[in-house]
Amino acid sequence: MASRKKRRSVEWFGREGKMGYIYRSWLKNRGIPHDQFDGRPVIGICNTYSELTPCNSHFRTLAEHVKNGVLEAGGFPLEFPVMSLGETMLRPTAMLYRNLASMDVEESIRGNPIDGVVLLMGCDKTTPSLLMGASSVDVPTIGVSGGPMLNGWYRGERHGSGTHAWKLSEDVRAGRMSVDEFHEAESCTHRSHGHCMTMGTASTMASMVEALGVGLPGNAAYPAVDARRNVIARMAGRRIVELVEQDVKLSRLLTRKAFENAIRVNAAIGGSTNAVIHLIAIARRIGVKLDLDDWDELGRGVHTMLDLMPSGQYLMEDFCYAGGLPVVIRELGEHGLLNRDAMTANGRTIWDNNKEARNDNPAVIMPFDKPFKRDTGIAVLRGNLCPDGAIIKPSAASPRLMKHKGRAVVFEDIDDFHARFDDPKLDIDETCVMVLKNCGPKGYPGMAEVGNMPLPEKILRKGVTDMVRISDARMSGTAYGTVVLHMAPEAAAGGPLALVENGDVIELDVAKRKLHLHVGEKELAERRKSWKKPRLPMERGYWRLYVEHVNQASEGADLDFLVGKSGSDVPRDNH
Numbered sequence: 374m375a376s377r378k379k380r381r382s383v384e385w386f387g388r389e390g391k392m393g394y395i396y397r398s399w400l401k402n403r404g405i406p407h408d409q410f411d412g413r414p415v416i417g418i419c420n421t422y423s424e425l426t427p428c429n430s431h432f433r434t435l436a437e438h439v440k441n442g443v444l445e446a447g448g449f450p451l452e453f454p455v456m457s458l459g460e461t462m463l464r465p466t467a468m469l470y471r472n473l474a475s476m477d478v479e480e481s482i483r484g485n486p487i488d489g490v491v492l493l494m495g496c497d498k499t500t501p502s503l504l505m506g507a508s509s510v511d512v513p514t515i516g517v518s519g520g521p522m523l524n525g526w527y528r529g530e531r532h533g534s535g536t537h538a539w540k541l542s543e544d545v546r547a548g549r550m551s552v553d554e555f556h557e558a559e560s561c562t563h564r565s566h567g568h569c570m571t572m573g574t575a576s577t578m579a580s581m582v583e584a585l586g587v588g589l590p591g592n593a594a595y596p597a598v599d600a601r602r603n604v605i606a607r608m609a610g611r612r613i614v615e616l617v618e619q620d621v622k623l624s625r626l627l628t629r630k631a632f633e634n635a636i637r638v639n640a641a642i643g644g645s646t647n648a649v650i651h652l653i654a655i656a657r658r659i660g661v662k663l664d665l666d667d668w669d670e671l672g673r674g675v676h677t678m679l680d681l682m683p684s685g686q687y688l689m690e691d692f693c694y695a696g697g698l699p700v701v702i703r704e705l706g707e708h709g710l711l712n713r714d715a716m717t718a719n720g721r722t723i724w725d726n727n728k729e730a731r732n733d734n735p736a737v738i739m740p741f742d743k744p745f746k747r748d749t750g751i752a753v754l755r756g757n758l759c760p761d762g763a764i765i766k767p768s769a770a771s772p773r774l775m776k777h778k779g780r781a782v783v784f785e786d787i788d789d790f791h792a793r794f795d796d797p798k799l800d801i802d803e804t805c806v807m808v809l810k811n812c813g814p815k816g817y818p819g820m821a822e823v824g825n826m827p828l829p830e831k832i833l834r835k836g837v838t839d840m841v842r843i844s845d846a847r848m849s850g851t852a853y854g855t856v857v858l859h860m861a862p863e864a865a866a867g868g869p870l871a872l873v874e875n876g877d878v879i880e881l882d883v884a885k886r887k888l889h890l891h892v893g894e895k896e897l898a899e900r901r902k903s904w905k906k907p908r909l910p911m912e913r914g915y916w917r918l919y920v921e922h923v924n925q926a927s928e929g930a931d932l933d934f935l936v937g938k939s940g941s942d943v944p945r946d947n948h
């Protein structure tokens with residue numbers, strides 16, 4: 374066992390006199406015997422349970438399983454709540470509060486007698502916010518994801534979270550589905566505990582937790598209601614006690630090699646574009662250098678193996694029964710695309726964990742050599758429209774639009790878009806490029822998932838299902854289309870996107886990684902003279918702090934003063 378002197382909790386519970394009394398006595402009020410303060414590892418269970426976060430509604434049960442594991446291993450579990458971010462509830466967007474929640478996590482861990490922590494994460498932003506906060510403290514940490522919901526089924530077909538919300542709402546608008554049928558489908562989609570069961574942001578981030586080595590094998594795919602999900606929670610409870618005893622801090626797992634593995638896994642699973650922003654933010658907290666170019670370079674030559682929505686037809690439950698993420702990791706390892714020696718939370722390397730994984734359904738997990746889609750790593754675009762980069766997810770885009778030149782139809786902000794996009798008089802056809810401004814980190818604020826703009830009804834009725842769309846916004850991981858996102862600098866920060874006008878010609882060439890506005894520099898300089906910064910909601914409170922300090926998407930959209938870590942030391946007693 375590691376020396377108790379090194380253990381943080383001893384600074385609280387190992388004391389005598391007034392302070393020892395204060396730190397111990399109040400905790401005893403729920404029946405903790407005195408001998409539990411004997412220096413054993415104190416494990417925080419960081420819980421994002423909330424009735425306002427439906428995807429995390431089973432987390433009280435999950436926490437009990439973690440506690441059982443901690444107790445079995447001789448630790449002292451203490452569960453605590455943190456701000457929970459419900460993707461479907463929070464307005465204007467859960468992303469606005471990711472950084473706020475990360476501060477809650479960071480200060481809750483540092484300010485309390487916690488030697489190691491188990492993070493319970495599920496709905497999209499609950500994963501990056503907890504990992505970011507924990508990274509800035511850097512105590513031993515294990516992540517446990519809540520797991521996806523069971524497959525949605527409607528009239529004999531799989532229905533996926535988000536993906537079918539976009540699809541069916543367009544079917545209703547195009548006259549292909551009645552409102553009654555729409556409501557029926559809505560009731561058939563989300564039918565168990567768990568997070569979105571498409572390969573959306575939550576499933577992507579749960580896969581990132583496993584690929585980074587912060588979670589245990591199997592973390593990504595076991596459904597929330599599968600007993601094996603509870604086993605993972607219990608094993609995490611046991612293991613975190615050992616990590617504390619061995620003093621294995623989070624930074625021992627979150628290395629550059631681990632991030633490289635995660636980026637390649639993201640390409641191989643056809644993961645969400647949101648992973649780009651979150652992984653960069655987490656890396657910058659823990660002190661690993663990672664930027665957009667890493668995404669482009671490391672994703673090259675990686676193929677999407679999973680035939681999962683939003684790009685394909687199956688769902689996370691199918692992925693689990695086929696073998697889950699271990700199969701993907703094994704294939705990457707066999708093709709020289711894995712840092713095999715990256716260490717993971719269970720004390721084994723990522724290769725040792727996954728090298729024996731068996732693929733039980735090659736229709737769901739297609740072999741790397743005969744993949745679902747080829748060369749589908751996130752592409753990072755540059756050009757005079759996005760000097761600091763923009764991204765596109767090739768696996769979700771239409772191949773015919775990957776090289777396209779079209780006339781810009783510009784929407785100044787999301788309100789302008791909603792007011793006009795369906796106006797029959799709008800001058801637009803399917804060859805145009807839809808441009809949405811002022812939806813970035815500062816502009817929205819919070820960089821909402823509005824980049825996959827719905828197509829105008831008059832175009833849908835022609836049977837057209839995709840157009841090139843560009844913006845400084847994000848897109849839901851469950852969405853699809855030829856959608857250029859995260860343009861930096863954003864329009865509200867004075868990026869060139871702010872200068873685009875109706876009728877300008879925009880050229881997208883994904884193979885050449887190019888996004889170009891065919892307007893001369895002189896003309897752009899003239900336009901800049903008359904550009905006015907949009908009025909941002911900065912009167913007071915957190916929104917003000919956020920808009921004043923948020924970094925651009927290319928830097929992870931963290932608050933500038935949160936980048937990096939402060940460690941786990943905390944000076945002074947509270948009395």
Ligand code: FES
Nearest residue numbers: 428496568569575
């Ligand atoms: Fe929570 Fe999709 S809404 S994971």
